[in-house]
Amino acid sequence: MAKVKTLKEAISDNVRSGDTVFISGMRHGAPSAAIHEIARQRIDHLSLIYCLGMTSILLIAEGLVDKMYTGTAAQDEKTNAALQRARSLNKYPVFEEYSHFGICLALLAGQMGIPYIPTKTHLGSDLMKYNPNLTEDECPFTGEKVAAVRAVVPDVGIIHTQISDAEGNAQKWGSLGVDRPGINASNRVIVTTEKIVDSDVIRRNPNNTIIPSFRVDAVVEQPFGSFPNHLAGCYNGDTLDFQRETRKMEDLEMYLKDQVHGLGDWNEYLEKRKSIKGRDYLESLKIQNPILSDPVITGF
């Protein structure tokens, strides 16, 4: 049980100023609780890889982000309060732009321990001109042109999963975006999970393990840890409030004050949401018509 931590401990032990941080979940199951905690602890000079990241604006707004490796991200400073706030703090991030496959390949090369990986995408585009992690190369067998994508090895990766055992054998299902290469490339790994289960539950369906225990540094049990995103088998998302409450500068300031720094942890955040939306709010997000798979059979 030595790996089981509070979220506060897990973040302060494993996310350090200057780190390159991989955030899993292309919307699906993104670890919102952990991101709020990083903002709360004001861990700075981060380089972020977080595809379709929504709550990443909190980190940008707080001036904590030096660099974004990105495929899509709000970059219109004129209309984006988080970027404006970063600018006012003199902490405007650098954006290194790829396609989503490009980011995925950078992480895959990281996972594989190779310095780069070739692709046929990005070629002919201006992404090649501005992103220093992309360059032309040629196949040593055929001579054909390829784009080389430089490996990214995150210092720390954070994944939120449906279940994990106390050792960190974590299982996630549903659409997996860039979760596998990202979390497996990361040198340190934080698992936040809806529920810590007996290892027996994991071992009766070992194909679902997305990262095994020896790769995991901290395990945090955090129900609704991905809210306001959705998580397969657990709850639907409801992102409109978050987007509305962080769009205008005065709202964003208030959100940071009241819902990040004004709260001690994610459970207080969830209580806050209930106080705003009603006692049954979180319950109402839970899956209404669960679909159950047949059991996966193993044994000998």
Next chain:
Amino acid sequence: MAKVKTLKEAISDNVRSGDTVFISGMRHGAPSAAIHEIARQRIDHLSLIYCLGMTSILLIAEGLVDKMYTGTAAQDEKTNAALQRARSLNKYPVFEEYSHFGICLALLAGQMGIPYIPTKTHLGSDLMKYNPNLTEDECPFTGEKVAAVRAVVPDVGIIHTQISDAEGNAQKWGSLGVDRPGINASNRVIVTTEKIVDSDVIRRNPNNTIIPSFRVDAVVEQPFGSFPNHLAGCYNGDTLDFQRETRKMEDLEMYLKDQVHGLGDWNEYLEKRKSIKGRDYLESLKIQNPILSDPVITGF
């Protein structure tokens, strides 16, 4: 249901003289029925990728194999009847030797549609000298030395799975060896499966799908299709008889005559095994103490 075929049809429609053939299953779930059918149809000039392949000796013995992409394979002609028989037919295969990761990477590059992929393995070894699909290259970012592994794109791949729907959405669990890159790299795909199930069964656990229907050309329901290998959730293996019955030249000749060409299909083969080993033989291989996973929950 247009994809559901007999094994005979599936093989004759999709495996052609001169093909590069990927055979899935590093022992676990290897498609023995399909391999016997290829031998029965004497489809020749094949290049095989079949890691830890056991029944591949039948194809070699019949003189059907021009080339083996291999990490481990019997190559001691003095002691190996299949190789001796291939020599006598003037059909001794060429062996292109990798490590297992090397084969895996060749298939991964094939899956990805890139001409090669770098690795830090194979370097410094003599594998680099003799395998034309390996060469040194350097990272265009760091200048560091890497080994480039040339992509292999099989013309056809064959996988045996626990279940599939009639459209070819096939699910395999247990250890997966090089199944994913191999079958997904293949231009045509044959799925043999223990059981054709309703699409509903697949869709209630979509993370287990190893290859989706649009990639699949033929689906064959074939119980015990991996025997004498093992298959998770279905049956244990029993490979000693096969190994004994094919080791010496006279036994191998008899096996080919009686148990390949002398039989019409795999169900006759299974009957033959029961006639040799007892009526309860196959039943006795079935899993004695099944372990059931918790259901995987989805829905909204």
Next chain:
Amino acid sequence: MEQGRKSPGYSAADQMVVSAARRINDGDVVYVGTGLPVMATYLAGYMHAPRCVVILEVGIIRTSPGLLSRSIETLETQTMSDSLSDLFYVSSMAQHGFFDLGFMGAGQVDRYGNVNDTGIGDYYNPTHRWLGCGGANDLVSCCPKTIIILRQSKQRFPERVDFNTCPGYLDGTPGAREAAGLPPNTGPSMVITNLGIYEFENGEMVLTSIHADAGVTLEQVKAEVGWDLKVSSQLEETKPPTEEELFTLRTKVDPDGLYVDGKRAAPR
């Protein structure tokens, strides 16, 4: 700009979605971008292409049309898929060439089909910024055919984009894509807007159909193009949406009215 509102029965956005849906053949494997492409693909699935395969970049592969939702990635979109894989798998299959059709939106598209999802003006000091391409670069780099769907305006149809995020036919010279290293026999095949439909001849966008029934004229189209537009000698009038198409769009594809006039009713 509100061309395309003559007929009370449908909007220009309806025409755009319906025209796009018709381009999907039954059985096509379609790599679908967020927004209107999803609407059009689901419409095709309910109409003439029940066996089309919907591929979403997050790893969703489904042959039953899903429920449209506010975002491309929700539990509705995931549920009862044939396969839930990941971006690596889907993009690998695209790069290998296993898909039939890509289907994407765009910030701008130029004369040669190059798409800008990045910015206008200097890269480091743009006058306008979009979000970036997400998976769209991968899609148009790899798919044998790609349909681009967007609302048309002169600003969104420049002669050359300032930033080429998703390569079309580059400078329009023959073989330019192949010379850049892109896979052969790929590239944008069609652009569908609220005004008309464009195809590519020798790498250049050519108007092939006008949404005439919706009240669009050739002059209107030309006014919203930033170069001297080529018009096909076989210029057609777009077949307006059928009642069945409109009924299906409103009752099955988007019963909750998540999309209004081709735009999301609420933020993504």
Next chain:
Amino acid sequence: MEQGRKSPGYSAADQMVVSAARRINDGDVVYVGTGLPVMATYLAGYMHAPRCVVILEVGIIRTSPGLLSRSIETLETQTMSDSLSDLFYVSSMAQHGFFDLGFMGAGQVDRYGNVNDTGIGDYYNPTHRWLGCGGANDLVSCCPKTIIILRQSKQRFPERVDFNTCPGYLDGTPGAREAAGLPPNTGPSMVITNLGIYEFENGEMVLTSIHADAGVTLEQVKAEVGWDLKVSSQLEETKPPTEEELFTLRTKVDPDGLYVDGKRAAPR
């Protein structure tokens, strides 16, 4: 050759397996090859290293010792694993440097730790052929430490291998591995045989322990080495198997006697 049979209580093969098992620390992440390495790792798991992680190339990752079986890949080996993944995953993690220890057999090993799993003599016309390396090249290329375990004979201990399947320290010159492009701080760390234990000093194999209790002498060791063997100035006598080790080996690791004298009792 049957050195190592003085004591009736155990065989030289037992000494080999026990000596190897002792090198695994609790918590080590061990990439385990087929055969004796599995036996040794399971023994360690039952003894002093209950938290060691067993990684098998087919994708099996387990922290509870499994049942030994005739092959490395059976349902016994799979069942109740922590993770069932695949060769790509396991090899990627090795290449990234996430494993502590590799553990492999060998056809031959030479003075500089290079392993031949391929053939003796001319590559195209060998006088002897092994099966090839499987995952062993990957393991010794990537792991920070690798233990090689094999039965020793002069023929299997040549000064230089004819075919270098799994690189050790190449020609023994300092930095030779790094110059070849192999990851830094990797390579074979130990060779364990039925006669003794060897470590590497400046890339060269050095005898550090003799299985003296099993009756092995330095002369016997030297007679089964194909070069002028360096002997450590701190040469030790190998601690013989304890009763507990032997009992665990026979009752828990291999209760069915699948291995006899270090060799599989039946073909793989």
